[in-house]
Amino acid sequence: MTAFKTLARTLAITSLGLATFMGTATAAQAETLRVGMSGGYYPFTFVDHDKLQGFEVDVMNAIGKQTGDDIQFVTASFSGLAGMLDSGRIDTIANQITITPERQAKYAFSEPYVYDGAQVVVKKGNDSIHGVEDLKGKTVIMNLGSNYETLLKELPYADEINLKTYESNIEQDVALGRADAFVMDRTSAAQVIKDKPLPLQLAGQPFSKIENALPFRDDEKGRAQRDRVNKALDTLRENGELKAISEKWFDSDITEAPQSEGSEKTGSNS
Amino acid sequence: MQALNLDYMVGLVPVLLGYLPLTLGMAAAGMACALILSCLLAVIRVSRLPGLNQAAKLFISFFRGTPLLVQLFLFYYGLPQFLSFLVSINGVTATIMGLTLHFSAYMAESIRAAITGIDRSQTEAAQSIGMTQFQTMRRIILPQATRVATPTLMNYFIDMIKSTSLAFTLGVTELMGATQKEAASSFLYFEAFLVVAVIYWIIVEALSWCQKRLEKRLNRAYQR
Numbered sequence: 001m002t003a004f005k006t007l008a009r010t011l012a013i014t015s016l017g018l019a020t021f022m023g024t025a026t027a028a029q030a031e032t033l034r035v036g037m038s039g040g041y042y043p044f045t046f047v048d049h050d051k052l053q054g055f056e057v058d059v060m061n062a063i064g065k066q067t068g069d070d071i072q073f074v075t076a077s078f079s080g081l082a083g084m085l086d087s088g089r090i091d092t093i094a095n096q097i098t099i100t101p102e103r104q105a106k107y108a109f110s111e112p113y114v115y116d117g118a119q120v121v122v123k124k125g126n127d128s129i130h131g132v133e134d135l136k137g138k139t140v141i142m143n144l145g146s147n148y149e150t151l152l153k154e155l156p157y158a159d160e161i162n163l164k165t166y167e168s169n170i171e172q173d174v175a176l177g178r179a180d181a182f183v184m185d186r187t188s189a190a191q192v193i194k195d196k197p198l199p200l201q202l203a204g205q206p207f208s209k210i211e212n213a214l215p216f217r218d219d220e221k222g223r224a225q226r227d228r229v230n231k232a233l234d235t236l237r238e239n240g241e242l243k244a245i246s247e248k249w250f251d252s253d254i255t256e257a258p259q260s261e262g263s264e265k266t267g268s269n270s
Numbered sequence: 271m272q273a274l275n276l277d278y279m280v281g282l283v284p285v286l287l288g289y290l291p292l293t294l295g296m297a298a299a300g301m302a303c304a305l306i307l308s309c310l311l312a313v314i315r316v317s318r319l320p321g322l323n324q325a326a327k328l329f330i331s332f333f334r335g336t337p338l339l340v341q342l343f344l345f346y347y348g349l350p351q352f353l354s355f356l357v358s359i360n361g362v363t364a365t366i367m368g369l370t371l372h373f374s375a376y377m378a379e380s381i382r383a384a385i386t387g388i389d390r391s392q393t394e395a396a397q398s399i400g401m402t403q404f405q406t407m408r409r410i411i412l413p414q415a416t417r418v419a420t421p422t423l424m425n426y427f428i429d430m431i432k433s434t435s436l437a438f439t440l441g442v443t444e445l446m447g448a449t450q451k452e453a454a455s456s457f458l459y460f461e462a463f464l465v466v467a468v469i470y471w472i473i474v475e476a477l478s479w480c481q482k483r484l485e486k487r488l489n490r491a492y493q494r
Contacts, residue, residue, distance in 0.1 A: 087346070
């Protein structure tokens with residue numbers, strides 16, 4: 001019944017008027033880190049029977065324990081998250097946010113805490129697509145506002161790909177055969193295929209390295225929060241907690257930077 | 271063709287029902303505010319109060335002419351750039367405000383139609399016995415207009431309940447947002463969306479029943 005409580009509280013606040021709004025706004029700032037996530041990206045952030053959980057949730061809670069901050073999760077559809085960060089309604093986004101030059105120009109990023117690769121996924125039994133080079137002339141989908149869109153648009157044959165982005169349920173559309181492939185990060189794709197009933201398979205190897213980090217607003221308060229979080233991340237890395245969280249959700253450590261593999265292109269990420 | 275996962279559906283019902291108070295609460299609050307605002311707008315339009323009438327026209331034109339989602343984003347993510355105190359308004363309040371503004375524009379028009387639908391002779395009769403314009407409106411015209419407007423207003427209320435599903439884009443997990451998240455983790459799309467569809471359907475059916483009773487009551491004076 002937390003939903004009802006939220007509503008009751010809101011109605012109470014509304015009726016007290018604007019003056020109260022200003023009051024609560026200043027009072028709420030102290031030592032609370034508001035973390036936005038979609039709650040719809042298995043197994044990084046997802047809701048099962050009303051319980052918000054996943055890799056990102058565990059990582060943020062561990063960070064909170066280190067910094068002493070009270071971690072408050074805010075879930076919203078992915079397309080609303082950036083707006084919430086910009087308008088100061090949340091302090092950061094924990095939703096596998098990839099560091100890109102564009103985002104780096106705008107936000108103050110923490111150090112990376114996930115190293116992953118972009119992955120093409122197709123319907124089970126579709127053996128005509130073996131990787132990103134086979135996407136010419138195909139319909140490929142991805143989440144709206146995700147970095148994979150930029151990655152695909154940078155391919156030399158990008159204009160030959162029928163690229164579509166939307167809000168959610170891309171996995172289902174490929175399973176139904178409405179699109180030929182979707183692109184997301186390798187670890188969640190593998191986990192979805194392993195744990196969930198959808199008929200999907202990985203198509204070839206990951207094609208671009210991605211590094212995920214937490215974006216903060218690039219102002220004094222945001223940078224201070226980032227510095228606190230960075231310190232906590234260092235500690236969690238040293239005491240092995242970060243690794244343990246990763247192994248709990250992925251059976252492998254995705255939080256450690258991979259050894260350089262020579263020829264492989266690092267893509268647009270820094 | 272895979273079989274429906276009935277256990278999952280049954281388990282989902284109590285989870286989703288927990289969000290019903292929020293969904294219904296937002297719609298009810300929006301409806302209450304919209305009723306007040308739309309009556310005000312309609313009366314302004316009918317009595318052609320100079321200045322106010324043009325403002326009401328502009329208001330109705332804008333809020334009828336743009337999608338609710340655009341209004342919500344404009345208000346919640348856009349305006350705080352200029353008016354920083356708006357940041358402190360949370361998603362639930364913003365949704366209620368959005369629903370109020372959007373639907374009052376529609377409702378004002380149907381209330382206006384209901385008012386103008388009452389025969390002029392009624393106004394003349396009221397004024398002939400010395401009622402002021404305000405008294406005429408409150409005692410004679412609005413009670414009759416209420417009866418005419420009830421079915422359409424009920425339609426807007428039903429629409430409003432379903433429109434609360436947009437609140438998830440403002441970070442409010444309501445009935446539909448909760449369903450989307452559950453479906454995104456279970457990948458049992460059909461089951462999850464079927465359960466939520468039935469829940470919405472039952473709510474609206476219950477409302478239709480209330481509407482029938484309400485209409486009967488309002489019609490009592492007209493039955494001989």
